[in-house]
Amino acid sequence: MNQASTAGPASGAIDMFARTRERFFIPDGVRYFDGNSLGLMPKAVQLNASNVITHEWGHGLIHSWHDAEWRTLPQRTGAKIAALIGAQPQQVIACDSTSVNLFKVLVAAVRLRSGRKTIVTDADAFPTDLYIVDQVAKLFGLTVVAVPASQMFQRLGRDVAAVVLTHVDYRSAEIYDMQTYTQAAHAAGALIVWDLSHTAGGVPCDLDGCEADFAVGCGYKYLNGGPGAPAYLYAAARHVAACQQPLAGWFGHAKPFDFAQQYRPAEGTDRFLCGTNPVLGLSVLSLALDLFDDVSLDDIRATSRRLTQTFIDLVDAQLAPHGFDVASPRDAARRGSHVSLRHPQGYGVMQELAKRRFIGDFRTPDYMRFGFAPLYNTGEEVAELVGAIDDIMTTHAWDQAAYRQRRDFT
Numbered sequence: 001m002n003q004a005s006t007a008g009p010a011s012g013a014i015d016m017f018a019r020t021r022e023r024f025f026i027p028d029g030v031r032y033f034d035g036n037s038l039g040l041m042p043k044a045v046q047l048n049a050s051n052v053i054t055h056e057w058g059h060g061l062i063h064s065w066h067d068a069e070w071r072t073l074p075q076r077t078g079a080k081i082a083a084l085i086g087a088q089p090q091q092v093i094a095c096d097s098t099s100v101n102l103f104k105v106l107v108a109a110v111r112l113r114s115g116r117k118t119i120v121t122d123a124d125a126f127p128t129d130l131y132i133v134d135q136v137a138k139l140f141g142l143t144v145v146a147v148p149a150s151q152m153f154q155r156l157g158r159d160v161a162a163v164v165l166t167h168v169d170y171r172s173a174e175i176y177d178m179q180t181y182t183q184a185a186h187a188a189g190a191l192i193v194w195d196l197s198h199t200a201g202g203v204p205c206d207l208d209g210c211e212a213d214f215a216v217g218c219g220y221k222y223l224n225g226g227p228g229a230p231a232y233l234y235a236a237a238r239h240v241a242a243c244q245q246p247l248a249g250w251f252g253h254a255k256p257f258d259f260a261q262q263y264r265p266a267e268g269t270d271r272f273l274c275g276t277n278p279v280l281g282l283s284v285l286s287l288a289l290d291l292f293d294d295v296s297l298d299d300i301r302a303t304s305r306r307l308t309q310t311f312i313d314l315v316d317a318q319l320a321p322h323g324f325d326v327a328s329p330r331d332a333a334r335r336g337s338h339v340s341l342r343h344p345q346g347y348g349v350m351q352e353l354a355k356r357r358f359i360g361d362f363r364t365p366d367y368m369r370f371g372f373a374p375l376y377n378t379g380e381e382v383a384e385l386v387g388a389i390d391d392i393m394t395t396h397a398w399d400q401a402a403y404r405q406r407r408d409f410t
């Protein structure tokens with residue numbers, strides 16, 4: 001990972017991302033704007049996953065825990081992710097799902113602040129985060145204060161054990177300043193847990209620099225780890241030794257193969273592991289992360305900003321007469337790597353776009369969400385997308401009986 005010093009995307013960076021785009025499999029005719037939901041498949045995964053299955057599993061069998069280093073996949077994969085989120089490597093581990101990881105770190109956090117009675121969270125958070133926060137509160141007899149992120153500051157009193165906040169909002173793409181919120185939580189004596197699901201791989205952040213306490217995030221979005229890829233968690237080194245996580249399984253034990261009757265947590269972040277890790281999923285995620293190897297975080301950010309800004313400028317120029325609202329921040333500094341539009345006919349428009357092989361997604365009630373993945377999306381694709389939406393509105397192609405029936409998965 002190189003830290004480039006330039007702020008804008010130099011032409012070198014544009015060439016670089018043309019090369020990274022080549023490393024993804026893109027189905028013929030598809031323009032893909034859903035990398036914030038499920039990243040494209042890296043060609044290296046296609047080539048090498050069969051090696052993992054045939055050689056490591058098929059031939060190596062149980063010896064591969066050692067010979068193919070399956071044992072250390074959570075740590076090695078975590079170290080690759082750490083480089084994308086401003087963390088020293090030993091603090092990040094890849095395992096389980098984001099929801100499960102949130103449960104583990106949030107319980108650890110409230111135990112570190114026992115005696116305090118409140119968890120503060122964003123009322124508009126991704127629902128799974130809200131569900132997990134509610135359950136942790138129930139288990140520990142705590143109260144949940146769910147308010148819009150901007151109103152959290154007034155609620156941060158001495159009763160607050162933990163704050164749970166998503167860094168890049170899944171609907172609007174608004175970025176909540178990591179330093180500001182972390183400092184505010186700490187000023188109240190609380191700990192903060194960041195959800196980086198829409199951050200890692202699209203927007204750089206600096207967990208260590210901001211002195212964040214805990215973080216969790218997804219492997220299958222901008223990290224391109226494949227459907228249901230393992231997620232990851234971060235626990236600041238200064239807390240780990242005192243952390244008691246609730247899903248204390250044998251993989252988090254100091255000596256799993258001693259088969260001791262008594263649980264003794266591993267020293268480092270390994271204590272956050274629970275059961276046997278999904279080796280195939282971790283292998284794929286680990287391969288996919290290598291695509292970030294020669295890319296600088298500054299170039300990722302500059303390219304993401306360029307793509308989202310191109311989209312917003314074209315929407316303003318071509319789509320405003322059709323009644324589209326930009327539901328993402330217009331200030332690029334406060335905007336993540338996707339842009340949401342709102343329109344009463346948004347559902348039909350997305351269905352017709354999909355028929356034309358432009359893939360984005362829809363979030364209720366009327367958000368049309370388009371992800372711009374710096375590693376593979378291009379400015380030309382963005383212009384084609386806006387042209388297609390313009391055509392769909394002009395020809396009323398959104399207005400079809402088949403598009404009035406909503407499907408479960410969008």
Ligand SMILES: *Cc1c(COP(=O)(O)O)cnc(C)c1O
Nearest residue numbers: 097098099126166170195197218
């Ligand atoms: C995608 C996403 C999740 C998904 O959680 P899983 O448990 O991995 O399914 C959680 N939180 C946020 C903010 C997300 O965007």
